[in-house]
Amino acid sequence: MKREAEQQKTAVLPPPKEDEQLSLFSADALNAIREEKDRWRAAASKRGPWKKDFTTVSSMDVNPLATPTDIANLDFQRDLSFPGQFPFTRGIHPSGYRGKLWTMRQFAGFGTPKQTNQRFHYLLEHGQTGLSTAFHLPTLYGYDSDHLHSAGEVGKCGVAVDTLADMETIFDGINLEDVTVSMTINSTAPILLAMYLAVAEKQGADWKKISGTLQNDILKEYIAQKEYIFPPRPSMRLITDIFKFCADSVPKYNTISISGYHIREAGSTALQELAFTLRDGLEYVEYGIRAGLDVDDFAPRLSFFFNSHNDLFEEVAKFRAARRVWAKVMRDRVGAKDPRSWMLRFHAQTAGCSLTAQQPYNNIVRVAIQGLAAVLGGTQSLHTNSLDETLALPTEKAARIALRTQQILAHESGVINTVDPLGGSFFIEELTDRMERGCFDYFDKIDRFGGMVEAIEAGFPQREIWDASYQY
Numbered sequence: 001m002k003r004e005a006e007q008q009k010t011a012v013l014p015p016p017k018e019d020e021q022l023s024l025f026s027a028d029a030l031n032a033i034r035e036e037k038d039r040w041r042a043a044a045s046k047r048g049p050w051k052k053d054f055t056t057v058s059s060m061d062v063n064p065l066a067t068p069t070d071i072a073n074l075d076f077q078r079d080l081s082f083p084g085q086f087p088f089t090r091g092i093h094p095s096g097y098r099g100k101l102w103t104m105r106q107f108a109g110f111g112t113p114k115q116t117n118q119r120f121h122y123l124l125e126h127g128q129t130g131l132s133t134a135f136h137l138p139t140l141y142g143y144d145s146d147h148l149h150s151a152g153e154v155g156k157c158g159v160a161v162d163t164l165a166d167m168e169t170i171f172d173g174i175n176l177e178d179v180t181v182s183m184t185i186n187s188t189a190p191i192l193l194a195m196y197l198a199v200a201e202k203q204g205a206d207w208k209k210i211s212g213t214l215q216n217d218i219l220k221e222y223i224a225q226k227e228y229i230f231p232p233r234p235s236m237r238l239i240t241d242i243f244k245f246c247a248d249s250v251p252k253y254n255t256i257s258i259s260g261y262h263i264r265e266a267g268s269t270a271l272q273e274l275a276f277t278l279r280d281g282l283e284y285v286e287y288g289i290r291a292g293l294d295v296d297d298f299a300p301r302l303s304f305f306f307n308s309h310n311d312l313f314e315e316v317a318k319f320r321a322a323r324r325v326w327a328k329v330m331r332d333r334v335g336a337k338d339p340r341s342w343m344l345r346f347h348a349q350t351a352g353c354s355l356t357a358q359q360p361y362n363n364i365v366r367v368a369i370q371g372l373a374a375v376l377g378g379t380q381s382l383h384t385n386s387l388d389e390t391l392a393l394p395t396e397k398a399a400r401i402a403l404r405t406q407q408i409l410a411h412e413s414g415v416i417n418t419v420d421p422l423g424g425s426f427f428i429e430e431l432t433d434r435m436e437r438g439c440f441d442y443f444d445k446i447d448r449f450g451g452m453v454e455a456i457e458a459g460f461p462q463r464e465i466w467d468a469s470y471q472y
Contacts, residue, residue, distance in 0.1 A: 024068050025072060030069050030072055033069050037065070037067055044064070056311045056313075057270070057311040058468075059269065059471060060269070060271070060434070063427060063430060063431075066425070067426055068426060070426055070427075070430040071426055071429045074433065079433070083420060086331065086339070086342060087324040087327040087328055087342075088323040088324065088326075088327050088342065088343055089320050089323055089420075089423070090419060090423050091323070092345060092378075092380075095419065097375075097415075097416035098419065101129075101410050101416065102375065102380055102381055102382050102410075103129050103130040103180065103380065104128050104129050104382060105129070105131065105180075105182060105347065105381045105382065105383055106123055106128055106383050106403055107132040107349065107383045108120060108123060108134060108399070109133050109159040109170075110134070110136075110156075110158060110159060111155040111159065111160075112160065113160070113166045113167070113169035114169055116159040116170050117174075119399075120170070120171075120174060121173065121174075122396060122399075124179070126403055127407060130179065130181070130182065131180070131181045132181075132184065133158075133159065133170070133181060133182065133184065134158035134159065135159055135161060135183075135184065135185055136153060136154060136157055136159060136160050137150075137153045137157060138150035138154065139158070139161045139162075140158075140186065140187065140188060141187070141227065141229065142188045142191070142229060145162050146162075158184075164195050164198055164199070167195040167196060171203075175203065175205070176196075176199065176210055176212075177200075177210060180211045181212040182214075182215070182257065182347065183212070183213070184215045186215055186217060186218050186221050187218065187221070187228050187229040188229070189242065192214075197250065207250050208249075208250070208251055208252065209252065211252040212253055213253075213254035213257045213303055214242070214254065215256070215257045216239060216242060216256040216257065217257060217258050217259045217280065217305075218232070218236070218239060219232070219280040219284075220276075220280060222462075223276060223462060223465065224262045224263045224265070224268075224465065232457065233453065236283075236284075236287045236453065237291075239256065239284060239287070240284075240287050240288050240291040242255050242256070243255050243284075243293060243298040243301075244291070246301065251301075252301075253301065254303040254345075255298065255301050255302070256301075256302055257303050257347065258277055258278075258281040258284065258302065258303070258304045258305065259305040260273040260274065260304070260305065260306045260307060263307075263461075263465065264307035265352060265353045266465050267353075267468055267470075267472050268464070268465045268468050268469070269472075270309065270315065270435075271318075271435060271442075272442070272464055272465060273306065273307060274322055274325075274439050275438065275443065276442070276452075276461050277306070278304075278322065278326055278329070278439060278443075279442065279443055279452050281326070282333075282334070282452070283452035283453060285302070285330070285334055286334075295334055295335070295341060296337055299330065299334075299336055299338070299340075300341050300343075303345045303346065303347065304322070304345065304346040304347070305347045306322070306346050306379075307349065307350075307351050308348045308349065308370040308373050308379075308382075309351040309354060309370060309373075310351065310369060312369055312372065312373045313422075313427065313431060314431065315370070315373035315374070316373055316377045316422055317428055317435050318435055319346070319374070319377025319378060320420075320432045320435075321432045321436045323343075324432070324436055325436055325439050326342070326343075327342040327343070327344070346379055347379065347380060347382070347383070348379040348382050349383040349385070350366070350367045350370035350374070350383070350384050351366075351370055351385075352389060354370070355367075355387075355390045357390040357391055360387050360391065363387040363388075363390075364387050364405070367387070367405060371384045371405055371409055372409060372415065375409055375415055375416070376415060376421065378420065382406055384403070385402060386398035386399050386401070386402045446460070446461075
């Protein structure tokens with residue numbers, strides 16, 4: 001014990017005198033830090049690690065001790081800047097959550113339209129600030145509930161919508177001008193959007209005041225979710241038609257939620273989720289431009305949907321890198337002029353694949369960590385999973401605990417008091433930079449196929465995810 005104490009003591013150096021202080025990133029300081037890091041590494045190696053590998057959930061190697069030398073090439077204005085300024089690494093709003101909290105948007109929908117309406121009212125009464133609608137599998141495939149292919153699936157994992165009357169029942173007593181509604185639909189998105197707007201019109205709502213989000217992301221269906229009806233190219237035309245229609249008629253509506261969530265749930269790494277999602281987004285932008293649309297007419301209404309997994313720092317770095325990459329791509333590659341087109345806005349949901357049916361109350365802790373990662377990463381809205389989702393559709397009690405988790409994060413943790421609180425951390429900035437570089441590496445690979453549609457047709461992202469899922 002005495003010898004160990006002496007060894008630890010020799011590894012601690014006295015602080016320099018005041019007149020010897022060096023700028024953190026000066027050449028002399030960086031050289032001195034490199035020398036000290038070598039001494040630290042030698043001292044640290046005398047105590048062996050207690051486990052074989054220290055990696056992220058995605059098997060990315062983790063720097064054991066980050067220092068200024070790891071981010072010496074970082075330029076504040078180019079890579080970070082201020083919140084609300086290009087490249088938006090630190091957030092898209094200058095005031096962060098000091099100006100406005102994220103929207104607490106719990107995903108809900110099951111059984112009959114009346115049951116879903118009751119759950120929506122329950123959530124709103126308990127402080128939820130936005131709605132997110134889950135539709136059952138037959139609706140996602142375009143089948144009525146009495147169709148032969150719908151047997152065993154009706155109301156199972158979402159609400160059944162067969163007629164306009166069903167949609168009217170779901171939103172009965174809910175003013176669609178006042179509440180933002182997200183709808184998770186893809187192949188049948190044009191039909192469900194038409195129903196939704198018809199309900200709003202019947203309520204007397206002004207379409208130009210309606211705000212919400214349509215998932216409408218067909219590329220991730222071919223990559224991960226597999227709930228598609230049409231081939232990729234005709235599906236892309238439907239999507240660009242929605243871009244144009246909403247830009248003209250429903251200008252505040254988010255015409256697509258480009259989803260990495262399902263990609264991650266299929267077994268991808270955090271980096272693959274980031275890269276494939278953003279490249280999907282770029283593909284939609286390029287198809288919109290080819291369809292004759294001005295990028296600045298529709299790009300500001302694009303939004304993204306990410307998974308928030310267990311590894312706190314990896315997730316925060318992923319979210320920060322996503323904003324930076326998207327800003328650079330939209331400004332420098334696409335040529336968008338409107339700064340709103342450069343901003344990546346995203347919804348996050350905690351990782352369903354991380355939850356366990358055994359000891360389900362432990363899921364509360366997992367969800368809290370994942371929710372914290374999303375908030376530290378600057379999400380615009382958040383769904384926190386219920387503890388019992390591996391067992392059944394959430395009970396009211398479980399749904400309330402999930403919502404209360406967000407409210408505690410917002411009002412008791414203190415994380416909202418400063419904008420981008422992890423910004424400037426040597427470790428976070430280095431990890432963010434690695435995420436960005438890896439993302440652009442994947443972009444290069446996909447571009448060599450000719451684009452994301454061609455890469456999907458060749459099976460490239462699918463194979464990458466399959467390989468990663470086996471490793472996971």
